[in-house]
Amino acid sequence: MREFSLPALYEVPSDGNLTDLIRRNAAQHPDTAVMSRKAGGRWQDVTATEFLAEVRAAAKGLIASGIRPGDRVALISRTRYEWVLFDFAIWSAGAVTVPVYETSSPEQIQWILGDSGAVAAIVESPGHSASVAALRDRLPELREVWEIEQDAFGALKAAGAEVPDADVDARSSLANADDPATIVYTSGTTGRPKGCVLTHRNFFAECGNVVERLKPLFRTGECSVLLFLPAAHVFGRLVEVAAVLAPIRLGCVPDIKNLTDELQSFRPTLILGVPRVFEKVYNSARAKAQADGKGRIFDAAAETAIAYSRALDLPSGPSFGLKLKHKIFSKLVYSKLHAVLGGRGEYAISGGAPLGERLGHFFRGIGFTVLEGYGLTETCAATAFLPWDKQKIGTVGQPLPGSVLRIADDGEVLVHGEHVFKEYWKNEAATAEAMSDGWFHTGDVGTLDEDGYLKITGRKKELIVTAGGKNVAPAVIEDRIRAHALVAECMVVGDGKPFVAALVTIDEEFLGRWAAENGKPAGSTAADLREDADLMAAVQKAVDDGNAAVSKAESVRKFRILPSQFTEESGHITPSLKLKRNVVAKDFADEIEALYRS
Structure with a gap:
């Protein structure tokens, strides 16, 4: 199939903007908790009325x-409560938000603030303040800086104390649906980031149709979502706006370092994450079971969950025997995994990279369905996602209602709809x-089945052509290899080479446990063990599993274990955890060359 569309489920307002949502919530759900913020280690609810009042106070200050x-x-x-508060305050002042990752370098901050022409900045920490202060002479348009950890809200509230309510009401209503809401700078896996202009209409079309299509996940007064993705990323922004549009209770945490504790204290009904989060949940649970001498039970439970999920797609459904095994493991294993995820959730939404079919079946099999989605900054996050009631695991779902997906003659995925971005800021070319x-030309290659379910098979620019002329899409095999607990990242190489090979980094969290179980010296690092026969054999198993998903010509013949992980700080991955392939290829050119020395 070359093209597929679904009718819109949400009518985008002909005028108005995103600030209408918080006024509507205060009018229709005044005492409903729409936010929760952490204070003194405890969650404190914020009602729709309270949230509107704080947004208005900050907007007056602006x-x-x-x-x-x-x-x-x-x-x-x-990602924190204040991020959402100031985002809506900026909109309420009639302005445009320019999100910047908190991990951005001074050079990146200078580029984004300078290119966007930002006149003010709200920063989180003294470190951010210092970074911006050092750039002031190169940012002539920047006039004001407020710091969250120095009570930016209090300062703005005091500054705007004399501003009449009528003034902020007038400002809030100035922007219409087609005006810019935000300029999101793309992660920039190659070259300088481009400013992607997203309008209020884009967010209405995106979030309104997501909420309507996934209605059981967005029940007001019953559902909640914990946001731990970067709010500066468009996927995090989707969560923010969709939660307010529904509305459901939204909690924010800054990272995933203590994610298990946060999930168990907040107890969300819906989790949004990237595949690495769900891989970690699975691998951590399996490693703990093995450490407790229950590894065989866990593996049997996992295989049962996967088999049960696969059987759900059959006309006959799961057999009696499979149902019985599934019921037993629900008490022994699955209930414990649900507790790790907060105990209340039944669904998660995953984006940013392919989840992997096996992992998708595992989570659905334990009663926690991960709905995979696909999108880009230019499509205001999801342009396709799995519906809650018609899943096809292994695909990224059907198009966003009200949009169209098309497969071009060369296999590229094209997108049309009201959620597609307006333009790149000051970049007509x-x-x-x-x-x-x-x-919109996504740059991704994919296929559509007869029911309009999309499968992404690779990136046009990332296709590897071996010396033998074989076209290889690296994503499929990389995702399979990366699913192994020991593997942090995998990058397939081989363009113009006689065969396909890979660079592999080791997950530091699991290396210590593996080293102890395999008699290696305490404190051993990947650099210490990269030539170790046992570690090589363990990674070879991951590579063998990846090779099982592709043809012989596409399979990885050799690999190199690198001495350290790819990190955002090292410049090898973006804040949304995408590999900067060109940077990795340049920095590890010697390692790649070593793979092909006969």
């Missing part, structure tokens, strides 16, 4: 400080290259 309609205001912070007759 207006009093000279922020004008259409001005760009940068927001540099980890890049906009013209990405858009053609209203269709």
Whole structure:
């Protein structure tokens, strides 16, 4: 199939903007908890009325400080309650939010603030303040900086104390649906990030149709979601706006370091994450079971869950015997996994990278369905996702209602719809290259089945062509290899080479446990063990599993274990955990060359 569409389920307002949502919530659900914030280690609920009042107070401060309609205001912070508060306050002042990852380098901050023409910035920490202060002479348009950890809210509230309510009401209503809401700078796996202009219409079309299609996951007063993805990323922004649009209770935490504890204290009904989060949950549970001498039980339970999920797609459904085994393991194993995930959730939404069919079946089999989705910054996050009631695990689902997916003659995925971005900021050439007759060219290669379910098979620019002329899409085998507990990242190489090979990094969290179980010296690092026969054999098993998913010509013949992990700080992955392939290839050119020395 070459094209598929679904009718819209949500009518985008002809005028108005995203600030209408918080006023509607305060009017229709005044005492409903729409937010929760951490204070003194405990969650404190914020009602719709309270949230609107705090947004208005911050917006008054922005207006009093000279922020004008259409001005760009940068927001540099980890994911936290204040991020959401100031995002809506910026909109309520008639301005445009420019999110910046809190891990961004001074050079990246300078580029984003300078390119966007930001006149003000709200930053999180003294470190961010210092970074911005050092750049002030190179940012002539930047006038104001407020720091969250120095009570930015209190400062803005005091500054706007004399601003009349009518002024903020007037400012809130200035932007219409087609005006910019935000400029999100793409992660930039190659070159400088481009500013992707997303309008209020884009968010209405995206979040409204997601909420309507996944209605059981967004029940007001019953459902809640914990956001631990970067709010500066478009996927995190989808969670924020969708939660407010529904509305459901939204909690924010800055990272996944203590994710298990946060999930158990917040107890969300819905979890949003990237595949690495769900891989960690599975691998951690399996490693703990093995350490407790219950590894065989866990493995049997996992195989039963996968078999049970696969049987759900058959006309006959699971057999009596499989149902019985599944019931037994539900008490012994699955209930414990549910507790790790907070104990209340039945669904998760995963994006950013392929989840993997086996992992998808495992989670559905334990009664915690992970709905995979696919999208880009330019499509305001999800342009396809699995519906809750019609899943096809192994695909990224059907198109967002109200949009169209098309497969071009060369296999590229094209997208059309109201959720597609307006333009790249001050970059007409890049906009013209990405858009053609209203269709956005994603750069991804995929297929559509007869029911409109999309499967992504690779990136056009990442296709590897071996010396023998074989085209290889690296994503499939990389995802399978990376699913192994010991593997942190895998990058397939082989363009113009006689065969396909791979660079592999070791997950530091699991290396210590593996080393202890295999008699290696305490404190051993990947650098110490990269040539160790036992570690090589363990990684070979992961490679063998990956090779099972592809043809012989596409399989990995050799691999190299690298001495350290790829990190955002090292410059090898983006904040959304995507590999910067060109940077890795350059920095590890010697390692790649070593793979092909006969």
